[in-house]
Amino acid sequence: MKKLTYLCLLLLCAACSVAFAAEPLKFEKLVLSDVFYAEGANYGDFNKDGHLDVIAGPYWYEGPDFKVKHEIYPPEAINPEAYSENFFAFVDDFNGDGWPDYFVCPHPGKTSFWYENPKGQGGHWKKHLALEELGNESPMWGDILGTGQKGPVFNMNDYLGFGTWTVENGEPQWKFHAVTGKSGRYQRYTHGIGFGDINGDGRVDLVEAIGWWEQPEKIVEGEPWKFHPYDFVPAAAQMLVYDVDGDGLNDIVTAWHCHLYGLYWYKQIRSADGEITWEKNEILSATPDENSSDFRVSQLHAFYAIDMNGDGLTDFVTGKRFWAHGSKGDKEPNAPAIICWFELKRDGKGGATFTPHVIDDDSGVGTQVVAVDLNNDGIPDTIVSNKKGTFVCLSRK
Numbered sequence: 001m002k003k004l005t006y007l008c009l010l011l012l013c014a015a016c017s018v019a020f021a022a023e024p025l026k027f028e029k030l031v032l033s034d035v036f037y038a039e040g041a042n043y044g045d046f047n048k049d050g051h052l053d054v055i056a057g058p059y060w061y062e063g064p065d066f067k068v069k070h071e072i073y074p075p076e077a078i079n080p081e082a083y084s085e086n087f088f089a090f091v092d093d094f095n096g097d098g099w100p101d102y103f104v105c106p107h108p109g110k111t112s113f114w115y116e117n118p119k120g121q122g123g124h125w126k127k128h129l130a131l132e133e134l135g136n137e138s139p140m141w142g143d144i145l146g147t148g149q150k151g152p153v154f155n156m157n158d159y160l161g162f163g164t165w166t167v168e169n170g171e172p173q174w175k176f177h178a179v180t181g182k183s184g185r186y187q188r189y190t191h192g193i194g195f196g197d198i199n200g201d202g203r204v205d206l207v208e209a210i211g212w213w214e215q216p217e218k219i220v221e222g223e224p225w226k227f228h229p230y231d232f233v234p235a236a237a238q239m240l241v242y243d244v245d246g247d248g249l250n251d252i253v254t255a256w257h258c259h260l261y262g263l264y265w266y267k268q269i270r271s272a273d274g275e276i277t278w279e280k281n282e283i284l285s286a287t288p289d290e291n292s293s294d295f296r297v298s299q300l301h302a303f304y305a306i307d308m309n310g311d312g313l314t315d316f317v318t319g320k321r322f323w324a325h326g327s328k329g330d331k332e333p334n335a336p337a338i339i340c341w342f343e344l345k346r347d348g349k350g351g352a353t354f355t356p357h358v359i360d361d362d363s364g365v366g367t368q369v370v371a372v373d374l375n376n377d378g379i380p381d382t383i384v385s386n387k388k389g390t391f392v393c394l395s396r397k
Helices: 002-013
Strands: 027-033 041-044 053-056 059-060 069-071 089-091 101-105 114-116 126-129 135-144 153-158 159-166 169-178 193-196 205-210 211-214 224-231 240-241 251-255 263-268 276-284 304-306 315-319 339-346 352-359 370-372 381-386 391-394
Touching: 002 053, 027 053, 027 059, 027 352, 027 381, 041 089, 041 381, 053 391, 101 153, 101 315, 135 193, 135 263, 159 205, 205 240, 211 251, 211 276, 240 304, 304 370, 352 391
Parallel strands: 193 240
Antiparallel strands: 027 391, 041 053, 053 059, 059 069, 089 101, 101 114, 114 126, 135 153, 153 159, 159 169, 193 205, 205 211, 211 224, 240 251, 251 263, 263 276, 304 315, 315 339, 339 352, 370 381, 381 391
């Protein structure tokens, strides 16, 4: 009854910058696993058959139907009240052999690993050391230097920065690049990180909950980037950087507190002399009335930016991280574990609205959510792995 009541509240939502429209997209959920192995999942063509596959925890699942799974390392089911050693999954060819490999971000602050694709030979994938002390609860994966190579964006040893690798003799050599100095702020459970060109100089900057770091024209290793303080949020997840309102300036979208409530976008304001400030715009309240019919969702701990409906505007996918701190932690831990996408609409006058659409009400996100067109219908599908299991939601026209 509680679940049905909550879903009825979702459909009644109509407030401020959030209003439900007729659902434009329909999805079918595939349960790849009902066991908790990981809180991150991703995709790649791991057998090079031309179909995208899904990877999560100890398995990869063959596309296009994902019914056949292959073991990467010995599986170990985890109590949903506890935590996995697999918080994020990223995919790239790390040894230069032409086959996609698997990068695993562990429990925050521990050593990361990459698993070598056996190139169709079967058996467990060989495990290799990557970067030590990969911290932050919402690391991202991006091309910070503009070289075409992506890597993790995270914090290590009380520094915020990013990782790169170069292949030598068939092995990646990993390097961490500090963007900040030591401050006592950056520890394994630091919340909130993002990247994008904030000031329009063509270089990628780093964003965090308390401001942004400007990439210099020439990077000097060990020399901190210029810091621009701004108190965006107390505890962000991934911080998405893109032009929300169409004015040519990149804005920021993120959770207000990824273990509580709240969702905001920050409009970039540029003065005549080039000074950058920000205007906060509420998408979902950080202090909702739990007795209200307005749409709400707690524990927004994963974000992914993508054009969901093909209108040329960047939307984003998010949802409830189910049991982030167990069955009694955080706000409404047992409310429906939804995955949703927020549809961007611009008013042509410098304003914008986001309309939430529920994709599924019994899966949620982990610390990661990914969207990509798995079934080749032109519409992105979603991939998640969390304390409920591993799920794919395929769009159905």
